[in-house]
Amino acid sequence: SMASQVKLLRLLQEHMYFPLGSDVARPSDARVVCATNCKLAQMMRQNQFRSDLFFRLSVHQVEVPPLREHKEDLPLLLQHFLDEAAAAINKTPPEPSNELITLLSNHHFPGNVRELRAMVFNAMALHRGGSVLAMDSFRQAIQKQQKANAEHPVADPSDGLPVVIPGRFPTLDEVEEAMVSEALRRAKGNQGVAATLLGLSRPALNRRLARRATPANP
Numbered sequence: 001s002m003a004s005q006v007k008l009l010r011l012l013q014e015h016m017y018f019p020l021g022s023d024v025a026r027p028s029d030a031r032v033v034c035a036t037n038c039k040l041a042q043m044m045r046q047n048q049f050r051s052d053l054f055f056r057l058s059v060h061q062v063e064v065p066p067l068r069e070h071k072e073d074l075p076l077l078l079q080h081f082l083d084e085a086a087a088a089i090n091k092t093p094p095e096p097s098n099e100l101i102t103l104l105s106n107h108h109f110p111g112n113v114r115e116l117r118a119m120v121f122n123a124m125a126l127h128r129g130g131s132v133l134a135m136d137s138f139r140q141a142i143q144k145q146q147k148a149n150a151e152h153p154v155a156d157p158s159d160g161l162p163v164v165i166p167g168r169f170p171t172l173d174e175v176e177e178a179m180v181s182e183a184l185r186r187a188k189g190n191q192g193v194a195a196t197l198l199g200l201s202r203p204a205l206n207r208r209l210a211r212r213a214t215p216a217n218p
Contacts, residue, residue, distance in 0.1 A: 002048075005049065005053050006050075013056065015028050033178050064197070065199070067109045067112050068108055074104055074105055075101055076192060076193060077113065077193065078116065080187070080192075081120035082124065085121045094133040096133050097132055100135050103135060104138065115145075119137070122137050123137045177212065179198060180198065180208055180209070180212070191206070
């Protein structure tokens with residue numbers, strides 16, 4: 001809401017906030033990292049988002065590309081979600097077939113990575129055993145999505161998510177730290193998946209993690 005935006009702007013500008021239920025302001029030295037898939041420029045034109053808050057937040061932006069722009073990582077993400085879904089219901093994860101990977105590679109994924117995850121969890125719930133994952137539920141999900149898009153076109157929520165760090169201009173190390181931490185959180189600690197989300201090779205991510213673990217020389 002616009003009222004909430006005013007409160008956030010006050011926090012960023014004055015470094016003060018009012019705790020819930022209190023009328024006594026308290027100081028804050030918090031660093032804020034924001035992510036959104038909203039089109040903020042359009043929202044500002046429509047007076048739905050404050051321009052002063054936008055420019056206060058937009059000190060530095062990092063674009064996280066949607067799944068449709070890095071389909072080459074789909075097999076790794078598919079296997080990660082298969083392992084996660086199988087563990088949740090105490091099943092052995094089946095192998096995805098080449099035909100399934102081809103089917104998914106030809107899909108636009110308007111729901112981004114969340115759509116892929118939902119497909120996999122649904123398929124695992126329906127899986128009745130065997131070493132190869134059936135394709136039927138994936139076909140049905142894609143057909144349902146295509147029909148819904150044709151009948152009720154909606155804005156694509158899978159635009160890259162800009163991560164912004166307000167305040168002073170952050171250093172490259174601070175931006176890298178924030179992005180690596182967020183990728184590891186989303187991947188539940190799986191470094192291979194985190195590297196894929198960041199668009200890095202596994203060795204490149206390992207080098208960055210090693211630098212984080214090594215204290216700087218005094």
